[in-house]
Amino acid sequence: MVFKNRTARSRFTAGSGSGDEASYIRLFEEARPRLLGIAYRILGSRAEAEDAVQDTFLRWQAANIESIESPGAWLTTACTRRAIDMLRASYRSRVDYVGTWLPEPVQTFIDSGTVAQMELSSSLSTAFLLMLERLTPRERAAYLLHEIFEMSYADVAASLDMNEPACRKLVSRAKSRIGDNQVRYQPSAERQEELLAAFEDAIRTGQPGSLTTMLASDVRLTADGGGKVATVTEILEGDMVLAFLTERLSEWWVAYDRSFTDLNGSRGLVLREGERIVATVSFAYDAADRIKDIFIMRNPDKLDGLGEIRIH
Structure with a gap:
């Protein structure tokens, strides 16, 4: 840089x-x-x-x-x-902020052969970052430094200019506010490719195909346009999601070029109009290896600098 x-x-x-x-x-x-x-x-x-x-x-x-x-x-x-x-x-x-706020996507390189790297990468997911929004800034920093970057309580306390007992309470409070809702769960790379291919096929053909059985019953779709471009402003749930994908996005995205890439620690989709990136799609998964959340980024301000970066 x-x-x-x-x-x-x-x-x-x-x-x-x-x-x-x-x-x-x-x-x-x-x-x-x-x-x-x-x-x-x-x-x-x-x-x-x-x-x-x-x-x-x-x-x-x-x-x-x-x-x-x-x-x-x-x-x-x-x-x-x-x-x-x-x-x-x-x-x-x-x-x-106009509409639903989502974290800015990042294109990441994932070493799937390293367990530690996969664990670290899962904490880059959109779902995990949204979960962190429940925390205060200091709770968020303390939780990340101790739980994700494995710093000792003493070192975290020093970084945040607080005593160690208070730091322990801060991390404990963060854990209780976050809960254990498996937002960092990721299927195998092969399963992610399968799910992504089914999603892309449904968009391309306008037919649900195999994607029907790959979506959780309570699947949600969230889009962020930032008030800059047209997109859904409410969160869609359940049957509304598949209908929106096949009846609306299939029509709206027909002219875009689509490619698979690593986004926020897992496989995702990038859509382009010529050289310009117009959207990204990433997912969250349940323990049955189904898609439980679809995150669509359309805000051009958050897509402007998308590119592969070294991030740990």
Whole structure:
């Protein structure tokens, strides 16, 4: 990534050589995917997460690096606190949001052969990010740092500038507010491909086909147009979902090019009109490997920067 502000001069250490400065920049770049992952999960926005990471870099440039015992912990703390401040401001701005708000989609690379990576990727899902909306900014940060990034309570408390007992209570309260509703469950990659193919076939032909048996009885469809483009503003449920897919979307999306890709940790669909991305589709699943939620992003502001990124 090209840094947004090249005018800020580094003052890492007095008398530092270019080699020292390069090593500090390398430390930051090694931490970038983790910082971006933390910020994105806190904010639900790739653009805002990148801003949080950029602000962290500028603070890193201005810091007295020789006095920092643990660069990784320092960067995590700085980025987390910045993301929390941005989330509070973001909540205030959503009061005037038109229609249903969904997290900004990200295109991710998934190493399906690594269990730890699959676990981490599942916490990028739209369903999981929506579940985190139940939490306060500090609850959200504490829960993510401890439960997803496996930081100790002592380290989380230090990052949030609080004592450890209070941090434990914060995480416990977050867990109780979230509950155990299996939103991070993902079928095998092969099953995801099968479900996605059935969805695409129903859109292409206007016939439900095998998708009928692949949808949960209480399936929901949520779309985010941000008031910028036409889309459904209410959440559709049950039989209304299949009817909408085959009778409406099949007609509206007939001219779009469609391709499969990894979105928010699982297989999804990208629709294009020429070179322009006009929509993404991602899913949440139940324990029977059926689609229980369909998330459609149509807001052009949230699709503008869609591309593959390194995010942990």
